[in-house]
Amino acid sequence: MAERSRGPGRRRRFAALATVALLAPGVAACGGDDGGVPVINVYYSTEQSFQKLVDDCNQQAQGRYRMVYQVLPRAADEQRVQMVRRLAAEDDGMDVLGLDVTWTAEFASAKWIREWTGAAKDEASRGTLQQPLESATYEGKLFAAPKNTNTQLLWYRSDLVPNPPKTWDEMIQMSQDLKSQGKPYEIDTMGAQYEGLVVLYNNMVASAGGKILNDDGNKVEFDQGAVDALGTLQKFASSGVTNPSFTNTQEDAARLQFQGGSGAFQLNYPFVWPALQEGAPDLKDKVKWARYPGIDAGTPSKVTIGGFNLAVSTYSKHPEEAFEAALCLRSPEHQLFSAVNDGVPPTVESVYDDPQMDEAYPFKDDILAQLKDGSNRPVTPAYQNLSTVLSATLSPPADIRPEQDAEQLRGSIQDALESKGVLP
Incomplete structure (x- = not known):
């Protein structure tokens, strides 16, 4: 999606x-x-x-x-x-x-x-x-x-950020520094309650080496990597670095926010590149790309x-x-x-x-x-139900409580897996 x-x-x-x-x-x-x-x-x-x-x-x-x-x-x-x-x-x-x-x-x-x-x-x-x-x-x-x-890439303003961040923590800190200097600082990406939010979270889970389901896809695992990813998502959403419309933002809205000049970073799909060439002549020569940010500096990200x-x-x-x-x-x-x-x-x-x-x-x-070396989303016939449960619990991301929400998700996802998964 x-x-x-x-x-x-x-x-x-x-x-x-x-x-x-x-x-x-x-x-x-x-x-x-x-x-x-x-x-x-x-x-x-x-x-x-x-x-x-x-x-x-x-x-x-x-x-x-x-x-x-x-x-x-x-x-x-x-x-x-x-x-x-x-x-x-x-x-x-x-x-x-x-x-x-x-x-x-x-x-x-x-x-x-x-x-x-x-x-x-x-x-x-x-x-x-x-x-x-x-x-x-x-x-x-x-x-x-x-x-x-x-796959999504990290798109960034090279006039504001000479060297792109390798981790979420580094990117958040760069954004906060730009904000304190009165410069464009936003990290524009998808935060609405839909599949895009699930993908954002899954990127963090996979990059942390975590699992939502077991290898057979029939049982919840939700290990420490999945819990840590909840914390990363909550930190990002509550650090004052997102667009005011983050919780309503899907792909094209994120593109428009970045093209509008308020963003220093954008996490989005390659369609943003030709759109930038046509729709933002003042920005097109300032925007570069890099690998999607990971969790640990020494471990490359794994992107959905x-x-x-x-x-x-x-x-x-x-x-x-x-x-x-x-x-x-x-x-x-x-x-x-x-x-x-x-x-x-x-x-x-x-x-x-x-x-x-x-x-x-x-x-x-x-x-x-x-x-x-990317990542697929959890494989299960009940994926539609799983996605619905995840997006509902993750939204709004700033309100995530990692340990409590992890415990809740272990139960609600298992319930989703045991449904028929034909029509949500």
Whole structure:
């Protein structure tokens, strides 16, 4: 978020492609095949230029199948609810599904999506970064092909901060020093009661070496690292370094706060970079980037990954063609196109070496480094319930009581795990 911590898409670089995206059919026929040619309905939402990929793959298919792009709502929760309801009804009009990285366990455990095996699995795994691949895996089996990924970076004003902080404590102290000097000082990031707050907290938990759930995802662990992260979040929120609207801030609001000139630091996704080039000419040459802050100076941060994976519905009438279509949509060349035009980082490592990435992603080395040792959110079929419980307890962050809230969360999260996790 967040729309699952994946961040909003990059502003379009070419007006013509934007026009194609706007004209893409929102609802195409979900019914039968087209004159004997299998129709593969693809449900997806996050990329404005996705129709271009569909058209390209249809041409490559040479009549073996024809994909139709079914545009899902922008909001992640609305996407999930629409798919869950139709899959629960065993709707055979759904073929390829764009799943947020947190949905794999739920959809797989409900047997709504097919396991990837054989040559399709080999192709989906080849060269794919480990963390995105793990986000598509449940109980040791691959259930989706990673299409794109994401990670937040630290964006900072180099005219105010010559050397970026490596830890939260260091960043908070720098911000307070700037504030005392009457300079822009805010640390702008997401603090509203939604998935973005869960991601912020999970970044701190993972960076502290903590765990919210056990490795099997069926029992609360909530160890000392998770408790320490509660303390870090509370300290950040109560140190006088956030924007006054912190508890209502989501991704784009954080971007606008920073672009407005009051921020010295911003923790956000790469979409902020092209937006900065277009919308803040006075700031664009002053802003640099660095690795997300950690907890201990000697231990690099572990940042939560976002992104979307492509799954094949259990009820698809044409699974063989659906797997082929999904592989085409997430091919290295199409991941490169999506990265350059829509600002969604690739999951195939070799794409980062392409010269086209140099201009679109001058920070690509930092993104790749964070992705290689990043963190996934807790893996459980009941993730939606877990996220709801966490965000409610964490909000507002300044009121967190680490030990008391940890004890409460151990009980409420276990209750969430024992629910069905189908609809929150």
